[in-house]
Amino acid sequence: xxxxxxxxxxxxxxxxxxxxxxxxxxxxxxxxxxxxxxxxxxxxxxxxxxxxxxxxxxxxxxxxxxxxxxxxxxxxxxxxxxxxxxxxxxxxxxxxxxxxxxxxxxxxxxxxxxxxxxxxxxxxxxxxxxxxxxxxxxxxxxxxxxxxxxxxxxxxxxxxxxxxxxxxxxxxxxxxxxxxxxxxxxxxxxxxxxxxxx
Numbered sequence: 001x002x003x004x005x006x007x008x009x010x011x012x013x014x015x016x017x018x019x020x021x022x023x024x025x026x027x028x029x030x031x032x033x034x035x036x037x038x039x040x041x042x043x044x045x046x047x048x049x050x051x052x053x054x055x056x057x058x059x060x061x062x063x064x065x066x067x068x069x070x071x072x073x074x075x076x077x078x079x080x081x082x083x084x085x086x087x088x089x090x091x092x093x094x095x096x097x098x099x100x101x102x103x104x105x106x107x108x109x110x111x112x113x114x115x116x117x118x119x120x121x122x123x124x125x126x127x128x129x130x131x132x133x134x135x136x137x138x139x140x141x142x143x144x145x146x147x148x149x150x151x152x153x154x155x156x157x158x159x160x161x162x163x164x165x166x167x168x169x170x171x172x173x174x175x176x177x178x179x180x181x182x183x184x185x186x187x188x189x190x191x192x193x194x195x196x197x198x
Contacts, residue, residue, distance in 0.1 A: 029064075032067055035064065038050070043093065070094070070191075074188050107194055110187045
C-alpha cells in the first residue's frame with residue numbers, strides 16, 4: 001500500500017510541476033482580446049500607436065497582445081468593391097507594427113504588394129463585369145423586342161436584368177475571389193510570421 005501511495009504522490013507531484021510550467025491560457029486570451037480591442041481603437045482613428053501599446057504590456061503577454069492586434073488588422077484586409085474600400089487603416093497599423101522589426105525586414109514590400117493586389121482586383125472585377133454585360137447585350141436586344149411585342153411598350157433593359165446574368169456573374173466572381181484571396185493569404189501569412197517571430 002505504501003508503494004502505491006508513493007507512486008500516486010509522484011504522479012501528483014509531476015502534475016503540479018506541469019501545471020506550474022503551463023502558461024495560463026485565460027491570461028493569454030485576455031492579452032489577445034486586449035490586442036484586438038486596441039487594434040479596433042486604432043482603426044477608429046484613436047491616437048494609439050500599436051508598437052507603443054505592445055511595449056506597454058508585460059513581456060509574457062506581448063506576443064498574445066501582438067497577435068490580437070494582427071488579427072484585427074488582418075480581418076479588415078478584404079477584397080474591396082471600390083478603391084475607397086481598401087482598408088488603409090489596417091495596412092498602416094501593420095506597417096507601424098513593423099517599425100519594431102530589425103532593419104532589412106521586407107514587411108513594407110509585403111504591404112505594398114497587398115495594396116497592389118487589392119487595386120488589381122478592383123480593376124479585374126470591373127473588366128469581368130463589363131465583358132459579361134457585353135456578352136449579354138445581344139440577348140438583351142432580343143428580350144427587349146419580345147417584351148415590346150407582348151406589352152406594346154418598348155423598354156431599355158440592363159444586361160444585369162437578364163435571368164442568367166446573376167448566375168454567370170456569381171461563377172466568374174467566385175473564381176476571381178478565390179484567385180485573389182489565395183494571393184492575399186500568402187502575404188498575410190508572411191506578414192504574420194514576420195511580426196510574431198521576434
